[in-house]
Amino acid sequence: MKKTFRIGGVHPHDNKISAGAATEIFPPVETVYVSMAQHLGAPATPVVAVGDTVKAGQVIAEPAGFISGFVHSPVSGTVKKVEPRADIAGNMVPHVEIAVEGDEWAEGIDTTPDIIRDIPWTPEEIVEKVKKAGVVGLGGASFPTHVKLAPPKDKKAECVILNGTECEPYLTSDDRIMQERPEEILLGGVIMMKALGVDRCYVGIEENKPAAIAAMTKAAAAYSQVEIVTLKKRYPQGGEKQLIDAVIRRQVPSGALPIDTGAVVQNVGTALAVYEAVQKNRPLIDNVITVTGRCMPVQHNYKVRIGTPMSKILEVAGGLPADAAKVISGGPMMGRAVANLDAATVKANGAILVLTEKETRRRPESACIRCSKCASACPMGLEPWLLNKLSRAGGRFDELEQERVFDCIECGCCSFTCPAGIPLLDMIRPAKAEVLKILRSRPKKQ
Amino acid sequence: MNRQIISPSPHIHGPESTRSIMRDVLIALAPMSLVSILASGWSVVLLLCVSMVSCILLEFLIQKYWLKVPVTVSDLSAAVTGCLLALNLPPEAPWWIAVIGAVVAIGIAKMTFGGLGQNIFNPALVGRVFLLVSFPVIMTTWDDAGSMFGLVDAFSGATPLGEIKEGLKSGATLSELKADDLGFTQQFFLHAGGSTGELSALALILGFIYLLCRRVIKATIPLTIICTVAVVSGIFHLADPEHFTGPVFNIFTGGLLLGSIFMATDYVTSPMTTKGQIIFAVGIGLITVFVRYFGSYPEGVSFAILIMNSTVPLLNKYCKPRRFGEVRK
Numbered sequence: 001m002k003k004t005f006r007i008g009g010v011h012p013h014d015n016k017i018s019a020g021a022a023t024e025i026f027p028p029v030e031t032v033y034v035s036m037a038q039h040l041g042a043p044a045t046p047v048v049a050v051g052d053t054v055k056a057g058q059v060i061a062e063p064a065g066f067i068s069g070f071v072h073s074p075v076s077g078t079v080k081k082v083e084p085r086a087d088i089a090g091n092m093v094p095h096v097e098i099a100v101e102g103d104e105w106a107e108g109i110d111t112t113p114d115i116i117r118d119i120p121w122t123p124e125e126i127v128e129k130v131k132k133a134g135v136v137g138l139g140g141a142s143f144p145t146h147v148k149l150a151p152p153k154d155k156k157a158e159c160v161i162l163n164g165t166e167c168e169p170y171l172t173s174d175d176r177i178m179q180e181r182p183e184e185i186l187l188g189g190v191i192m193m194k195a196l197g198v199d200r201c202y203v204g205i206e207e208n209k210p211a212a213i214a215a216m217t218k219a220a221a222a223y224s225q226v227e228i229v230t231l232k233k234r235y236p237q238g239g240e241k242q243l244i245d246a247v248i249r250r251q252v253p254s255g256a257l258p259i260d261t262g263a264v265v266q267n268v269g270t271a272l273a274v275y276e277a278v279q280k281n282r283p284l285i286d287n288v289i290t291v292t293g294r295c296m297p298v299q300h301n302y303k304v305r306i307g308t309p310m311s312k313i314l315e316v317a318g319g320l321p322a323d324a325a326k327v328i329s330g331g332p333m334m335g336r337a338v339a340n341l342d343a344a345t346v347k348a349n350g351a352i353l354v355l356t357e358k359e360t361r362r363r364p365e366s367a368c369i370r371c372s373k374c375a376s377a378c379p380m381g382l383e384p385w386l387l388n389k390l391s392r393a394g395g396r397f398d399e400l401e402q403e404r405v406f407d408c409i410e411c412g413c414c415s416f417t418c419p420a421g422i423p424l425l426d427m428i429r430p431a432k433a434e435v436l437k438i439l440r441s442r443p444k445k446q
Numbered sequence: 447m448n449r450q451i452i453s454p455s456p457h458i459h460g461p462e463s464t465r466s467i468m469r470d471v472l473i474a475l476a477p478m479s480l481v482s483i484l485a486s487g488w489s490v491v492l493l494l495c496v497s498m499v500s501c502i503l504l505e506f507l508i509q510k511y512w513l514k515v516p517v518t519v520s521d522l523s524a525a526v527t528g529c530l531l532a533l534n535l536p537p538e539a540p541w542w543i544a545v546i547g548a549v550v551a552i553g554i555a556k557m558t559f560g561g562l563g564q565n566i567f568n569p570a571l572v573g574r575v576f577l578l579v580s581f582p583v584i585m586t587t588w589d590d591a592g593s594m595f596g597l598v599d600a601f602s603g604a605t606p607l608g609e610i611k612e613g614l615k616s617g618a619t620l621s622e623l624k625a626d627d628l629g630f631t632q633q634f635f636l637h638a639g640g641s642t643g644e645l646s647a648l649a650l651i652l653g654f655i656y657l658l659c660r661r662v663i664k665a666t667i668p669l670t671i672i673c674t675v676a677v678v679s680g681i682f683h684l685a686d687p688e689h690f691t692g693p694v695f696n697i698f699t700g701g702l703l704l705g706s707i708f709m710a711t712d713y714v715t716s717p718m719t720t721k722g723q724i725i726f727a728v729g730i731g732l733i734t735v736f737v738r739y740f741g742s743y744p745e746g747v748s749f750a751i752l753i754m755n756s757t758v759p760l761l762n763k764y765c766k767p768r769r770f771g772e773v774r775k
Contacts, residue, residue, distance in 0.1 A: 007768065007770050010460065012458060012460070057460060112632055118622065168460070203458050210686070218639065236748065241770065241771070245770075251770055251771040251772075252770075253770050253771040253772075254769065254770070254771050256771070256773075320447045320449065321447075322447070324447045325448075325449060325450065325451045326450070326451040326452075326453075326457060327450070328457055332455075332456060332457040332458040333455060333456045333457070333458070334455050334456070335455060335457065336455065337451070337452045337453055337454070337455075338452075339450075339452045353457075355457060355458070356510060357449070358450065359458065360451060360457045361457060361459075362453070363463060365520070366464055366521065366562075367561065367562045367563040367564070368519065369467075369523075369562060369563050369713045369714055370718060371467070371713040372712050372713070372718035372719070373462075375718055375719065375767055378767075379768045379770065380769065380770040381767045381768050381769040381772070382767075382769070383718065383719075383766070383767060385718070404769060405769075407769070407770065410455075412456030413454050415456050415459070416456045416458065416459055416460050417460050417462070418459075418460075419460075419462040419463050419464050419466070419467055420463075420464050420563075421459070421463070421617050425454070425455070425456065426454055
């Protein structure tokens with residue numbers, strides 16, 4: 001029996017129509033717009049000024065706090081502007097605008113395709129290199145990776161789990177890198193094992209990616225500490241807590257951190273970025289982006305320099321078809337609708353998905369028939385119908401807390417499954433935010 | 447791109463709708479309806495039509511002209527109530543019985559509580575029980591002058607459960623009554639005596655399998671009810687075989703299968719969690735057997751379900767699903 005997580009989950013059609021498209025290098029653009037808020041935490045502080053010449057891989061911003069990160073120039077050229085610019089949602093975020101000139105790389109970066117297998121670094125050196133390279137979690141949350149690789153002293157890591165599930169429908173960028181660069185991903189896993197002082201690494205991959213499983217299994221033959229785990233296809237298997245449950249059968253207790261189960265989960269893309277940072281001195285300045293949609297004439301997986309405007313990517317991919325109605329950054333279950341198509345890509349951008357009105361249509365809301373399908377689908381074992389009711393009743397935050405609204409991972413299974421078309425997650429999200437705010441405002445127990 | 451949509455995730459939705467679920471329930475009821483029509487003829491067609499049309503029409507009229515709210519009859523929930531109500535009537539019942547049942551089911555049990563999703567009690571069962579206490583003779587005698595295709599021999603009298611109740615009351619024992627010798631095969635495929643929807647266990651089980659395959663319902667409630675009835679009646683039967691009917695008889699006669707598969711699993715009036723559903727179903731099983739053994743009515747499934755319906759809000763409050771990360775006790 002193939003492994004999977006134990007509570008809830010749904011089976012959306014996987015629509016992996018771009019799985020066959022090999023990764024293409026995206027052609028150079030004229031201008032890139034590098035966001036200073038590409039990681040969870042405080043936006044980075046720019047260290048370049050207008051008129052400066054920069055090279056690809058050169059630091060252009062430094063972390064502004066513990067949970068923050070370095071940002072590097074993805075191209076060589078001249079800094080044109082350092083000013084706020086609208087992100088995908090239209091929020092103004094500091095950006096560094098660079099006019100591209102040639103493709104010159106900063107010193108010390110190894111741009112050859114040679115695989116370097118020898119890892120002479122100490123754990124501290126690894127964490128420092130990962131930090132300096134601006135590596136963040138590429139699964140979507142953009143959590144600075146170096147923080148995860150240096151857990152607090154009282155927590156003991158036991159294993160690394162690489163997340164190759166790619167459980168969101170449509171997305172194929174992780175699938176492609178696992179097929180195309182399996183050994184480098186595994187080396188990234190080995191490096192992280194060394195940083196954490198553990199001797200076990202699992203790679204969880206869903207069964208709908210046989211080519212990736214085959215490539216990774218072949219590459220893993222040389223690494224005895226790494227085990228490729230084939231998982232059943234089920235959303236949201238790529239959720240950190242669900243993946244830990246699926247692979248090592250441990251559930252993160254409510255309010256605790258994943259590290260409390262001994263597992264450190266990293267996306268396969270992150271593992272690749274860690275490998276490049278540590279072995280090649282190459283900072284995170286580009287990533288693979290799936291450009292897909294049933295309405296798009298051609299499916300693509302592009303390796304794109306960070307800071308490229310989405311409108312430019314869509315243009316090169318063949319332009320938006322007339323019936324396109326929604327552009328999503330990420331997958332259809334948890335991705336964010338793009339309001340500003342001119343927004344630039346960021347490190348954790350894994351996909352640009354284009355849906356038609358028919359594909360993304362919401363059913364008109366009707367009365368709850370109490371079928372409890374939402375509760376059966378909830379991977380956290382919550383009761384979305386009840387949270388919806390309490391949220392709509394307004395101000396019943398004590399009950400919402402009691403019903404553990406803060407455990408919600410916003411995976412969208414409840415809204416996806418509701419036969420009455422009730423936008424459950426839309427109602428739960430603000431309630432969760434409010435309860436978390438209340439919890440944070442409480443005095444800490446001594 | 448003509449119109450850009452910006453809304454929160456998820457951006458795609460599953461194929462299931464209230465309407466598709468109700469349609470599946472109607473499909474699952476089709477084998478039973480068909481068997482009844484074949485066995486009892488046009489009177490069943492008339493009952494089904496009158497009942498379904500009355501339910502749909504009533505809901506439409508109440509929503510449109512009385513409550514002045516959006517009309518939602520297209521969700522087919524009123525059609526399901528109408529179909530179940532007809533299957534809860536004796537095949538030869540006069541058509542106006544169905545109209546009265548529909549008024550009670552839709553008008554009182556469903557719409558007064560606020561319509562679909564708000565009612566505490568199963569509407570079709572409220573309709574049936576209202577008819578049962580108001581027209582006991584019509585509702586408990588089964589009279590078939592001659593069926594359409596002669597599948598069932600002409601038969602007149604009380605239901606098997608009714609006969610046994612009367613017999614036991616008059617002091618006879620089961621072996622004297624011989625009512626228990628209704629062959630198992632006949633009970634399973636087609637047997638006389640009872641409501642329209644109680645004629646064939648096989649047809650009901652076919653519907654059950656369809657609902658399970660389509661994931662409309664889970665097997666928890668029906669199986670728990672049946673197991674409870676089997677165990678409890680088994681114990682009584684073993685203790686005193688002359689006065690208490692056995693498990694096979696109790697499971698396959700009366701409305702037990704119809705009730706546990708189609709009425710007790712009604713989303714609106716059953717608990718949300720597995721834990722709650724098990725308590726709910728055990729309760730139905732126990733009350734059914736006790737009403738049959740000790741009550742003044744021969745049949746207890748309807749009462750059992752309605753009584754347990756009233757516990758659902760409480761069960762929902764105290765039976766929570768297993769949370770992620772919760773330590774198993």
